[in-house]
Amino acid sequence: MVYVTRREVFSASHRLYNDNLTAEENVTLYDKCSNPYGHGHNFILEVVVSGEIDRKSGYVIDLKILKKIIHENIIKKVDHRNLNHEVDFLTGIIPTAENICVAIWNELKNKIPMGKLYSVKICETENNYVEYKGE
Ligand code: NI
Numbered sequence: 001m002v003y004v005t006r007r008e009v010f011s012a013s014h015r016l017y018n019d020n021l022t023a024e025e026n027v028t029l030y031d032k033c034s035n036p037y038g039h040g041h042n043f044i045l046e047v048v049v050s051g052e053i054d055r056k057s058g059y060v061i062d063l064k065i066l067k068k069i070i071h072e073n074i075i076k077k078v079d080h081r082n083l084n085h086e087v088d089f090l091t092g093i094i095p096t097a098e099n100i101c102v103a104i105w106n107e108l109k110n111k112i113p114m115g116k117l118y119s120v121k122i123c124e125t126e127n128n129y130v131e132y133k134g135e
Contacts, residue, residue, distance in 0.1 A: 051115025
């Protein structure tokens with residue numbers, strides 16, 4: 001099994017806030033991440049596809065194709081957007097790195113034409129990242 005990674009960067013804003021909690025409880029839970037007007041990150045997205053190497057092409061998946069799939073389905077929708085309000089596949093979801101990661105997995109899992117989706121990783125800062133492998 002061979003693992004192929006495509007890395008993308010997008011800039012977006014978000015606010016961590018749970019509507020079912022009071023303003024005070026949100027501050028306790030999310031601290032400055034719950035500031036009313038939000039804040040931004042340069043998110044790094046890493047998508048890994050696993051599979052056998054195709055004999056004819058020598059590829060697991062053509063990275064040009066993987067790039068296009070990620071752009072069409074994810075980057076176009078999230079780059080320079082507010083993740084609380086502007087992204088169809090994040091509607092009703094608190095946009096933590098965990099939830100963003102799982103939502104991106106769900107968007108991509110049936111759209112990979114060669115190999116299969118192995119993992120999605122979201123790096124929110126240099127020091128914090130989240131990875132999801134589907135289960
Ligand atoms: Ni944040």
